[in-house]
Amino acid sequence: xxxxxxxxxxxxxxxxxxxxxxxxxxxxxxxxxxxxxxxxxxxxxxxxxxxxxxxxxxxxxxxxxxxxxxxxxxxxxxxxxxxxxxxxxxxxxxxxxxxxxxxxxxxxxxxxxxxxxxxxxxxxxxxxxxxxxxxxxxxxxxxxxxxxxxxxxxxxxxxxxxxxxxxxxxxxxxxxxxxxxxxxxxxxxxxxxxxxxxxxxxxxxxxxxxxxxxxxxxxxxxxxxxxxxxxxxxxxxxxxxxxxxxxxxxxxxxxxxxxxxxxxxxxxxxxxxxxxxxxxxxxxxxxxxxxxxxxxxxxxxxxxxxxxxxxxxxxxxxxxxxxxxxxxxxxxxxxxxxxxxxxxxxxxxxxxxxxxxxxxxxxxxxxxxxxxxxxxxxxxxxxxxxxxxxxxxxxxxxxxxxxxxxxxxxxxxxxxxxxxxxxxxxxxxxxxxxxxxxxxxxxxxxxxxxxxxxxxxxxxxxxxxxxxxxxxxxxxxxxxxxxxxxxxxxxxxxxxxxxxxxxxxxxxxxxxxxxxxxxxxxxxxxxxxxxxxxxxxxxxxxxxxxxxxxxxxxxxxxxxxxxxxxxxxxxxxxxxxxxxxxxxxxxxxxxxxxxxxxxxxxxxxxxxxxxxxxxxxxxxxxxxxxxxxxxxxxxxxxxxxxxxxxxxxxxxxxxxxxxxxxxxxxxx
Numbered sequence: 283x284x285x286x287x288x289x290x291x292x293x294x295x296x297x298x299x300x301x302x303x304x305x306x307x308x309x310x311x312x313x314x315x316x317x318x319x320x321x322x323x324x325x326x327x328x329x330x331x332x333x334x335x336x337x338x339x340x341x342x343x344x345x346x347x348x349x350x351x352x353x354x355x356x357x358x359x360x361x362x363x364x365x366x367x368x369x370x371x372x373x374x375x376x377x378x379x380x381x382x383x384x385x386x387x388x389x390x391x392x393x394x395x396x397x398x399x400x401x402x403x404x405x406x407x408x409x410x411x412x413x414x415x416x417x418x419x420x421x422x423x424x425x426x427x428x429x430x431x432x433x434x435x436x437x438x439x440x441x442x443x444x445x446x447x448x449x450x451x452x453x454x455x456x457x458x459x460x461x462x463x464x465x466x467x468x469x470x471x472x473x474x475x476x477x478x479x480x481x482x483x484x485x486x487x488x489x490x491x492x493x494x495x496x497x498x499x500x501x502x503x504x505x506x507x508x509x510x511x512x513x514x515x516x517x518x519x520x521x522x523x524x525x526x527x528x529x530x531x532x533x534x535x536x537x538x539x540x541x542x543x544x545x546x547x548x549x550x551x552x553x554x555x556x557x558x559x560x561x562x563x564x565x566x567x568x569x570x571x572x573x574x575x576x577x578x579x580x581x582x583x584x585x586x587x588x589x590x591x592x593x594x595x596x597x598x599x600x601x602x603x604x605x606x607x608x609x610x611x612x613x614x615x616x617x618x619x620x621x622x623x624x625x626x627x628x629x630x631x632x633x634x635x636x637x638x639x640x641x642x643x644x645x646x647x648x649x650x651x652x653x654x655x656x657x658x659x660x661x662x663x664x665x666x667x668x669x670x671x672x673x674x675x676x677x678x679x680x681x682x683x684x685x686x687x688x689x690x691x692x693x694x695x696x697x698x699x700x701x702x703x704x705x706x707x708x709x710x711x712x713x714x715x716x717x718x719x720x721x722x723x724x725x726x727x728x729x730x731x732x733x734x735x736x737x738x739x740x741x742x743x744x745x746x747x748x749x750x751x752x753x754x755x756x757x758x759x760x761x762x763x764x765x766x767x768x769x770x771x772x773x774x775x776x777x778x779x780x781x782x783x784x785x786x787x788x789x790x791x792x793x794x795x796x797x798x799x800x801x802x803x804x805x806x807x808x809x810x811x812x813x814x815x816x817x818x819x820x821x822x823x824x825x826x827x828x829x830x831x832x833x834x835x836x837x838x839x840x841x842x843x844x845x846x847x848x849x850x851x852x853x854x855x856x857x858x859x860x861x862x863x864x865x866x867x868x869x870x871x872x873x874x875x876x877x878x879x880x881x882x883x884x885x886x887x888x889x890x891x892x893x894x895x896x897x898x899x900x901x902x903x904x905x906x907x908x909x910x911x912x913x914x915x916x917x918x919x920x921x922x923x924x925x926x927x928x929x930x931x932x933x934x935x936x937x938x939x940x941x942x943x944x945x946x947x948x949x950x
Contacts, residue, residue, distance in 0.1 A: 286505040288442040289455075291532045298485045302436075302454065303465075305474035306352040310430040312422065312439030313359035313415060317404040319440065319456050320344060321396050329387045329636045329817055330857025331825055332397025335781070338852035341407040347461045351473050356589060357408060357415035358429065359401070361612055362622030363629075364420035365602045373631060377684060377691045380634050385689065387636045388819055398635055398829045402836065403851040405615040416588045417612050419596045419604075419622070423447075424581035432586055436479065445480055446497045446578055452479040489536075492543040498578035499548045502571050503555070504535055513567050517558040548575065588613055602626045605713035611840075618837050624681055625659045625712075632685040635826040638819045643686045644826035647759050649696065651834035654730045656681045656698035658715065658841055661706055702726065716843050724845035727838060732757060733897060740889050747846040748775065748854055749890060751835040752828070753897040759827045765903040767824050769874060770863035772890045776883050777804060777876075778853030800880035807876065812862050821864050829855065 292298050324333070324340035348355050363369055386393035408415045418425045427447040430437045436451040437444050444453040458478035466473045486492040503514060521537050545551040552571060556564045588594040592614070599609045604625065611617040623630045632645040645652075660679035679698045684691055704710065705726065710718050728735060731750040738746045752771065756763045783793055784801045832854070839846055866873045877883035895903070 285442045285446065285501045287532060287535060288445055288501075288504070289440075291535055292442075292445060292480065292485070293457075294532065295488075297488065298481055299458065299478040300481050300484075302452075302477045302479040303474035304351065304353060304436070304454070304459070304477050305472060307451075308354045308356065308433050308435040309348065310426055310433070310435060310437050311355055311357045312426055312437065312441055312444075313357040313404065313408075314401075314422070315440040315456055316344075316357070316438070317341075317400055318396055320404075321400050322394050327858050328393075328395055328397070329822065330861045331635060331822070331829055331855065332400060332403075333856045333858055334397070334399065334403045334852045334854070335778070335856050337397075337400065337403060338407045341404060342411060344461055345411050345413050347464050347475065350464060351475055353475070355413055356429070357413060358422045358426045358585065359405070359415065359417045359615070360422045360619065361418045361420055362619045363627060365598060365626050367627055367629070369421070374684065374691060377631055377634070381686060381689070381691060384634045384636050385639060388639070388817075388822070390817065395634075395636070397857070398633055398826075399833055399851050399855070402618070402833070406848075406851055409615070414589055415615065416585055416594070417615055417619070418583070418585075419599045419609065419612070424577065424579070425583050425585050428581040428583065429585040431580075432584075443501070443578070445482070445485070446501045448482065448494050448497075452481070454479050489539040490543040492539060493546065496542045496545060496548055496551060498575040499551055499571070500538060500542055501578065502574040504538060513559060513563050514555070516560075517555050520558055607713065607716060617840055620837060621655075621659065621841060624656060628660070628679065629682040630684070632683055632830075634686045634691075635829070636819075636822055637686070637826050638823040639686070639689050641823055642760070644823060645683075645685050645830045647755065647827040648830040648834040650699070650758070651730060651754075651831065651838055652681075652683075653696060653699035654701070654726070655834065655838050655841060656696065657701045658705065658838075659712065660698050661701060661712075715841075720843075720845055723842040727842055727845050730838065731835065737893055737897065741893060742779075742886075743847045744849055745775065745779075745890075747835060747839055748832060748849050749893055750846070751832045752890075753894050754835070755828045755831045756894055756898055756902075758831070759824060761820070761824075762902075763824055764821075766864055766867040767821060768894060768903075769867055769891065770860050771825070771828060772887060772894070773863050773874070773876060774856060774860045775854060775890065776887045777859065778850075778856075779886060780804060780877065780880065780883050782850075782853055794880070794882065797880045797882060800877050800883060803879055804876060808859070812865065816865070818861070818864070821861065825857070825860055 320340040321332075321337050322328075324336040327333075345355060363373070380395055383393035383395040387395060405415070423441065423443050426437055426439070427444070427449060431448075431450045434450045436454050437447075437449055438454045438456060438459060440456045447453070454477045460476040464473050464475055482494060486494060486497075518534060518538075521534075521541060542551055545554070552568065555571075556568055559567060583594055583596050585594055593610050594613060596609060602625075604622070608617065608621070608625070612619070612622055620630050632643065635644060637644050656679065660681070678700060680695045681698065683694050683696050685694060686692075687694075700706075702722075704718065704722055724735070728738075728750065731754045733750045733753050737753075738750060741749050752768070756768060780797065780801050783797050836848065839848065863873065875884075877887060
C-alpha cells in the first residue's frame with residue numbers, strides 16, 4: 283500500500299523520529315521494500331536487464347551486517363493480489379509508471395526499474411544465506427505489523443503505511459537504516475546499526491489530541507493504493523485549516539489531521555465527513571471507507587506459526603479454494619505470486635523491461651510457456667463452470683494478461699494450453715499434481731521447451747534448465763537471435779560457473795590452478811575500458827526475451843515440483859557483462875577464447891554452444907545476402923503459393939513455430 287505524500291511529509295518535518303541503535307533484537311523486514319532498495323543501490327546501469335551477481339552480493343552484505351550486530355532478521359514478502367483484487371487500478375497505474383521508466387532508460391535518461399528476476403534472485407539469496415523468510419498470501423503489510431507486534435520488535439520498510447499501523451516496536455524507514463555504517467563503538471554491548479525510528483506518539487502529539495485509532499481514517503481519506511475518492515473533494519473544499527497549518531504541498535494533509543483531532547472515535551469523524559457529501563453518495567462512500575480502514579486492522583494470519591512449524595493458516599486462501607500444497611509452496615517461496623494470481627483471479631501483470639518499444643513485448647516469446655502454466659492451474663475448473671452440456675465445454679480457460687503493447691499497457695485474453703491426457707483426467711487435479719509421476723512432469727516441461735533429455739545429458743544438472751530455455755529462446759524469439767547474442771549469453775553463463783568454482787568451491791573438490799588463472803585473467807579483462815559503449819536496443823530486446831523465457835521456465839519447473847534442478851540466477855545473468863560481450867564479439871571475435879586458459883571452462887562453453895546450435899537447422903545462423911534477381915524469384919514463388927492450396931501445419935510442428943498470437947484478443 284502506501285499513503286500518498288505521507289513519507290515526504292514526515293521527512294520534511296524531521297520532528298517525528300528518534301535515534302535508534304539496532305542490535306540484539308528481532309527485526310521484521312518488508313522484503314519487497316528491501317529488495318528494491320538493494321537492487322537500485324547495487325546496479326550502476328539498469329538498462330542491461332540487471333546485474334544479479336552484484337545484487338546478490340549486496341543482499342549478502344546487508345544480512346552480514348545484521349548478524350554482526352546480533353540482529354535476528356525475519357523477511358516477509360508480498361504474495362498475490364488478493365481475491366478481491368481491490369488494488370487493480372493502482373497496479374495498472376504502477377505498470378504505466380514502470381513503462382515510462384523503461385522508455386527513459388532505453389533513451390539513456392535516468393530512471394529506476396527493478397530487473398525482471400529481482401524478486402526471484404532475492405528469494406534464492408535468502409535461502410542460500412539461511413535467512414528466515416515467508417511469502418504472505420496477499421499483500422504483506424498487515425501480516426508484517428501483526429508479526430512485529432507479537433514479538434514487540436521494529437519493522438524495517440519504506441512503506442508509509444507503517445506510519446499508520448500501531449507498532450509496539452516502532453517503524454524504521456530503510457532510508458534511515460545505515461547498515462553500511464555499522465558502528466563498533468557500542469562499548470561492551472557490541473556493534474549496532476545506526477537508525478531512526480518513527481515515533482507515533484510524537485506524530486499524534488504534534489496535532490493536539492489526535493488519537494491513534496483515527497489514523498486509518500486519515501490514511502484512506504488522504505488516498506492510498508486502495509482508495510482515491512473524487513467524492514471527498516466536496517468535503518475538502520469546505521475544510522477550513524487552522525492558520526498554523528501554513529502553506530505548501532502538505533497543507534491539506536495537515537488540515538485533515540488537525541480536523542480529525544477533535545474526534546474521540548473514527549465513527550464520529552466518518553459521520554461528520556458524510557454530512558458534507560450528497561445523499562446518494564453517502565452509503566457507498568461509507569462502505570468503501572470502512573472496508574479500506576480494515577486494511578490497518580490486526581491480521582488474523584499468524585506468521586510466527588510459519589517460522590516455528592513451516593506453515594500458516596489463512597482463511598482467505600481457504601475461501602478461495604487454494605490447495606494446501608500450493609499455499610505452503612507459496613509461503614516457502616517455491617511458487618511465484620503469478621501462480622496465485624492466475625489461480626484465483628485468472629489475471630496477471632507482465633513486468634515491462636528496457637525493450638525496443640516498436641516491437642511486440644518481450645514477453646511474447648514466452649507465451650506458449652505461460653499457456654502451459656495456465657493449463658495446469660485452471661484445467662480442473664473446466665468441468666465445474668456452469669454451462670449447458672452442449673455449450674462451450676470444449677473451450678479452454680482464458681487468462682487476462684496486462685502487458686506492454688507499443689507504448690501503453692493493455693490487457694490481452696490468452697487461452698490456456700490443452701495438456702496431455704494424464705494431466706487432464708480426474709486422477710490428478712491441481713491438489714494432486716505432485717502425485718503425477720516425476721517422469722511425466724519432466725516430459726511435459728521438456729516438450730514445452732522443445733528439447734529432449736538426451737540433448738541435456740552432457741550438461742551439468744544445475745544448468746540443464748537454463749540451457750533448455752536457451753534452446754527454446756533461439757527458436758521462438760522474434761526477431762531472430764543473432765549468433766553473437768547467443769555466444770555472449772553462453773560466455774556469460776560460463777563466467778558465472780568460473781566465479782562459482784573460485785568463490786563458492788565444493789569442499790570435496792580442489793579448485794584447479796588453471797581455473798584460478800583463467801578467473802584472474804577474466805577479472806583483468808572486465809576492468810579494461812570498453813571501446814564501444816553504445817547501447818544496442820535491439821540486442822537488449824533479445825536478452826529481455828531470454829529473461830522472459832527463463833522466468834516462465836523457472837515458474838513452470840516450480841509448478842511441476844522441480845523435475846529439473848533450479849539454477850542460481852545470480853550466476854546466470856549479468857546485464858552489463860552480456861552487453862559488453864556482445865559488443866566485443868562483433869569487433870573482436872577472439873573474445874570467444876576468453877576462458878581458453880581453463881580447459882574445463884572451454885569444454886563447458888563448447889558443450890553449451892553445440893547443444894543449443896544442434897536444436898536448429900544448420901542454416902539458422904548463416905547470413906544471407908539477397909541479390910535483386912533472388913528477391914524477384916522469391917516474390918514470384920510467393921505469389922504462386924498464394925494462388926495454390928494452403929497446407930495445414932503438421933501436428934508434430936513445435937508450438938513456437940506456429941502463429942502464437944492467434945489466441946490473443948486485445949483490449950484497451
